[in-house]
Amino acid sequence: MILEQLSGNLVHGLVLGAVYGMATMGLSLIFGVLQVVNVGHGAFIMVGAYTSLMMFKAMGLPPVVAIPVAMFIGMALGMLFYYGAVKPLVSPSGSGIRKPGMKGFGIAAGSFVALMVIMRPVSLVFHLHFAISLFVGIIFLYGFLLYIYGGRRQEKAPELTTLLVTFSLGVILEEVVKQIFTSEARGFNWDIGKLDLGITVLPYTKIVASLGSLGIAVLLYLWFRKTRAGMAMRSVVEDDVGARVCGVNVDWQFALSFSLGIGLTVTSGVLLTMFIPVGINPYMGGPYTLKAFVIAVLGGLASPYGAFFGGVVFGLVENGSYTLFANIPGLEPFAMTRFFSFVMLLVILLVRPTGLLRAK
Numbered sequence: 302m303i304l305e306q307l308s309g310n311l312v313h314g315l316v317l318g319a320v321y322g323m324a325t326m327g328l329s330l331i332f333g334v335l336q337v338v339n340v341g342h343g344a345f346i347m348v349g350a351y352t353s354l355m356m357f358k359a360m361g362l363p364p365v366v367a368i369p370v371a372m373f374i375g376m377a378l379g380m381l382f383y384y385g386a387v388k389p390l391v392s393p394s395g396s397g398i399r400k401p402g403m404k405g406f407g408i409a410a411g412s413f414v415a416l417m418v419i420m421r422p423v424s425l426v427f428h429l430h431f432a433i434s435l436f437v438g439i440i441f442l443y444g445f446l447l448y449i450y451g452g453r454r455q456e457k458a459p460e461l462t463t464l465l466v467t468f469s470l471g472v473i474l475e476e477v478v479k480q481i482f483t484s485e486a487r488g489f490n491w492d493i494g495k496l497d498l499g500i501t502v503l504p505y506t507k508i509v510a511s512l513g514s515l516g517i518a519v520l521l522y523l524w525f526r527k528t529r530a531g532m533a534m535r536s537v538v539e540d541d542v543g544a545r546v547c548g549v550n551v552d553w554q555f556a557l558s559f560s561l562g563i564g565l566t567v568t569s570g571v572l573l574t575m576f577i578p579v580g581i582n583p584y585m586g587g588p589y590t591l592k593a594f595v596i597a598v599l600g601g602l603a604s605p606y607g608a609f610f611g612g613v614v615f616g617l618v619e620n621g622s623y624t625l626f627a628n629i630p631g632l633e634p635f636a637m638t639r640f641f642s643f644v645m646l647l648v649i650l651l652v653r654p655t656g657l658l659r660a661k
Contacts, residue, residue, distance in 0.1 A: 309501030310620040316511040318616020322609035323514035324569030325596040327562035333538050333603035334558035335391050337463045341471020342593050343586020349570020350581045357489045367571045375567030379560030386466050479583040488579030510575035518609045595646045601656030
């Protein structure tokens with residue numbers, strides 16, 4: 302009985318692990334190219350979940366259709382946040398700070414007020430929440446001030462600074478989404494049937510999510526290996542100074558990698574709703590952030606391919622250990638599974654700090 306239950310849960314873990322791996326590929330890609338740890342990782346997964354929810358509820362479209370939309374939204378957010386917050390900290394040609402003046406502040410304040418006046422009728426026509434208008438206005442104000450007072454930085458900012466920035470971006474996203482949708486947990490039901498494997502019953506939605514994750518991972522692999530843009534990004538990972546000397550636009554590769562990483566993360570939020578289509582709320586990303594760090598270390602923090610295979614291993618371990626802990630009296634299986642995951646993280650850091658697959 303236990304073996305049959307374990308076998309069934311391992312099948313579910315294998316399918317879920319592919320989505321976990323794809324969700325972590327964005328985190329590993331950003332760290333591999335920019336050496337930036339995206340602490341706000343879970344908030345971007347939450348954006349993808351809401352994208353899937355809104356397209357299903359408002360338009361009646363299945364989550365599969367939301368995948369390219371989520372990728373576009375994620376890459377747009379990635380470009381916006383990179384040029385507005387990350388570039389000044391990681392790029393040698395990024396912005397420093399010049400001495401501020403009253404004239405610049407006056408122009409910025411006037412532009413902000415004018416933009417908010419313009420956004421008011423736009424929000425009424427397109428039924429946009431006021432929080433969206435305010436968010437756009439604040440981003441514009443920040444970008445304008447950065448343009449006015451931007452100088453040149455000769456070296457990268459301390460790594461702790463980028464941690465604080467990505468954490469802040471995650472909090473901003475969570476609070477904006479909370480203002481728009483409230484903190485109430487939401488969900489939907491997309492049922493397209495089930496596959497009976499004998500040892501377990503597997504919904505087709507989970508199979509679609511797993512195959513979608515695998516397909517995106519393969520496309521990313523081919524893009525890195527077969528295209529000039531992918532090879533240029535790999536050269537930046539190897540040696541950004543050498544790549545710059547060889548004519549590679551390193552600043553653009555930084556922006557593209559950050560945008561692509563966020564796009565992958567938001568897309569994974571859509572795929573995760575095919576597994577857990579309920580409990581969608583602004584603060585749902587926290588547990589996924591913790592899991593992503595374990596998976597990234599498991600597969601090699603700077604290796605997107607390692608992250609995918611690390612996700613598969615993590616899915617198997619998570620579901621397998623849950624089954625075992627559930628059959629031990631006096632133990633709470635969910636809590637013990639999380640405990641076991643972080644024990645595994647510590648062991649990997651001690652035995653093989655580079656991960657199961659070395660960064661490439």
